[in-house]
Amino acid sequence: MKTLKVELADRSYPIYVGSGNLAKLPEMLKLFLSARRYILLSDKNVFVLYGAQLIDSCEEAGLHLQQIIVPAGEKSKSIERFTEVMTKMLKLGVSRDWVVLALGGGVVGDLAGFAAASFMRGLPFVQIPTSLLAQVDSSVGGKTGINHPLCKNAIGAFYQPKLVWIDIALLKSLPKLEVISGLAEVVKYGIIYSRDFFHFCETNIEQMLALDSDICTAAVYQCCAIKAKIVAQDERESGVRAILNFGHTIGHAIETVFGYRRIKHGEAVLLGMLAEAFMAVQLELLNPKEFDRIRQLLAQIPLQTSIAEISFADLFTAMKHDKKALDNRLRFALPKTIGEMIIVIVEKENLIADAFEFIQQNGWQRHKSVR
Ligand SMILES: NC(=O)c1ccc[n+]([C@@H]2O[C@H](COP(=O)([O-])OP(=O)(O)OC[C@H]3O[C@@H](n4cnc5c(N)ncnc54)[C@H](O)[C@@H]3O)[C@@H](O)[C@H]2O)c1
Missing domain, CATH: 1.20.1090.10 (Dehydroquinate synthase-like - alpha domain)
Known part of the structure; x- marks a missing residue:
C-alpha cells in the first residue's frame, strides 16, 4: 500500500492507496482514531456490494457501526436528502464522539462530508471512495456540499477528512460509463x-x-x-x-x-x-x-x-x-x-x-x- 499526505498543518491527513485493502480499514481506524462508534453513509449500489464486508470487519475489530443508505446518483446531493440524513443521525443518537464513514462515489463523499461538517458543528469523517472519480478527485481536498436547483454545489463547506482510504480493487464493479x-x-x-x-x-x-x-x-x-x-x-x-x-x-x-x-x-x-x-x-x-x-x-x-x-x-x-x-x-x-x-x-x-x-x-x- 502506498501513502501520501495532504499537508495542512493541524488539518493534515494521509491518503492510502492499495488494492484489496478495504478489510484492513477497521484496524487503521483503531490505530488512527480513538472513536469506537461510526456512522456509515453509503448509497444503495455500493452498500449492496461492499457494505456487509465493511460492517463485518468493523464488528470483528470491535467497532460499533450504524448505517444510513441513500439512493444512488446526483439527486441525493439535495437539500431534502441532507435533511433526511440529519434526522436519521439524530434518531440514531449520534453524538460528537462518533465518526462518519463515507463509502461511495463523489455523491456520497460530498453529502457525507457536508453532513459531518454540519452535524453538531462537526464530526470527524473518513473518505472511502469507490468510484474512479472519487478516488482521483472528490475524496481529497475537503470540498463537501450539496446542490441547489439553481446551482450545482451551491451549499457546502471546506471540511477535511481525517483519512482517505483508497482500494483500487473496488473499481472492478464500476459500470463502464462511470469509468469513463x-x-x-x-x-x-x-x-x-x-x-x-x-x-x-x-x-x-x-x-x-x-x-x-x-x-x-x-x-x-x-x-x-x-x-x-x-x-x-x-x-x-x-x-x-x-x-x-x-x-x-x-x-x-x-x-x-x-x-x-x-x-x-x-x-x-x-x-x-x-x-x-x-x-x-x-x-x-x-x-x-x-x-x-x-x-x-x-x-x-x-x-x-x-x-x-x-x-x-x-x-x-x-x-x-x-x-x-x-x-x-x-x-x-x-x-x-x-x-x-x-x-x-x-x-x-x-x-x-x-x-x-x-x-x-x-x-x-x-x-x-x-x-
Ligand atoms: N468534492 C469535490 O472536490 C468534488 C470533485 C469532483 C466531483 N465532485 C462531485 O462528485 C460527484 C460525482 O461523483 P461520482 O462520479 O463518483 O458519482 P456517484 O457518486 O453518483 O457514483 C457514480 C455511480 O457509481 C456507483 N458506484 C460507485 N462506486 C461503485 C463501485 N465500486 N462499484 C459499482 N458501482 C459504484 C454509484 O452507486 C453511482 O451509481 C458529483 O456530485 C460532483 O460534483 C466533488
Missing part, C-alpha cells in the same frame, strides 16, 4: 499540472479504460499526489486551486441545464475541457498543436451523452449562477500549454458561444455504445 466519467478527471491532472502525467495518460489510456490494476494504481496515486500538492498550497481556493476547475465552468453549467440527470459529471467536465481548451486557442493562449494533443486524448474517452438539445441561452444562464462567477463576470482556468494554466476573466459572450458550438459539433459525435 472518472477518466476525464484523470486526464485533467495532466493538462493542468504535469506534461509527464499527460504523456502517461496518452500511453496508457486503453489500459486505464480496461481498469488494469497496476496502471490504475499508478494513475490514482499520481492524481492524488497532484491534488494534495495543490490543496496544500491553497486549501480554500483563493489562488492556485482554481486550476482544478478546468472544464468545470462549462461542465457544471451543462449538468445544471440537464437538471443533474442524464449526463455524468465527468462527461460534462470532458466536454467542458474541450470547450475551454478551444477558448484558450481563440484567445491565443494555447498553441493549436497542443490543443490537438488534448483533443486526441479526450477523443479516446468514449462519451455516451449528446448535448445537441441544449441551447446556449440556457447554458449561459446556468454559468452566471456558478460560484466561479465573480461580480457576474465569468472566470475560467485555461491551459497556456499542457501542464500550465492561467486564470482568465472572459467578458465576451460570443467566445463562449463559439466554444459551445464547437463541442456541440465535435464533442458528442464521438458517442459510442458502452456496456
Whole structure:
C-alpha cells in the first residue's frame, strides 16, 4: 500500500492507496482514531456490494457501526436528502464522539462530508471512495456540499477528512460509463499540472479504460499526489486551486441545464475541457498543436451523452449562477500549454458561444455504445 499526505498543518491527513485493502480499514481506524462508534453513509449500489464486508470487519475489530443508505446518483446531493440524513443521525443518537464513514462515489463523499461538517458543528469523517472519480478527485481536498436547483454545489463547506482510504480493487464493479466519467478527471491532472502525467495518460489510456490494476494504481496515486500538492498550497481556493476547475465552468453549467440527470459529471467536465481548451486557442493562449494533443486524448474517452438539445441561452444562464462567477463576470482556468494554466476573466459572450458550438459539433459525435 502506498501513502501520501495532504499537508495542512493541524488539518493534515494521509491518503492510502492499495488494492484489496478495504478489510484492513477497521484496524487503521483503531490505530488512527480513538472513536469506537461510526456512522456509515453509503448509497444503495455500493452498500449492496461492499457494505456487509465493511460492517463485518468493523464488528470483528470491535467497532460499533450504524448505517444510513441513500439512493444512488446526483439527486441525493439535495437539500431534502441532507435533511433526511440529519434526522436519521439524530434518531440514531449520534453524538460528537462518533465518526462518519463515507463509502461511495463523489455523491456520497460530498453529502457525507457536508453532513459531518454540519452535524453538531462537526464530526470527524473518513473518505472511502469507490468510484474512479472519487478516488482521483472528490475524496481529497475537503470540498463537501450539496446542490441547489439553481446551482450545482451551491451549499457546502471546506471540511477535511481525517483519512482517505483508497482500494483500487473496488473499481472492478464500476459500470463502464462511470469509468469513463472518472477518466476525464484523470486526464485533467495532466493538462493542468504535469506534461509527464499527460504523456502517461496518452500511453496508457486503453489500459486505464480496461481498469488494469497496476496502471490504475499508478494513475490514482499520481492524481492524488497532484491534488494534495495543490490543496496544500491553497486549501480554500483563493489562488492556485482554481486550476482544478478546468472544464468545470462549462461542465457544471451543462449538468445544471440537464437538471443533474442524464449526463455524468465527468462527461460534462470532458466536454467542458474541450470547450475551454478551444477558448484558450481563440484567445491565443494555447498553441493549436497542443490543443490537438488534448483533443486526441479526450477523443479516446468514449462519451455516451449528446448535448445537441441544449441551447446556449440556457447554458449561459446556468454559468452566471456558478460560484466561479465573480461580480457576474465569468472566470475560467485555461491551459497556456499542457501542464500550465492561467486564470482568465472572459467578458465576451460570443467566445463562449463559439466554444459551445464547437463541442456541440465535435464533442458528442464521438458517442459510442458502452456496456
Ligand atoms: N468534492 C469535490 O472536490 C468534488 C470533485 C469532483 C466531483 N465532485 C462531485 O462528485 C460527484 C460525482 O461523483 P461520482 O462520479 O463518483 O458519482 P456517484 O457518486 O453518483 O457514483 C457514480 C455511480 O457509481 C456507483 N458506484 C460507485 N462506486 C461503485 C463501485 N465500486 N462499484 C459499482 N458501482 C459504484 C454509484 O452507486 C453511482 O451509481 C458529483 O456530485 C460532483 O460534483 C466533488
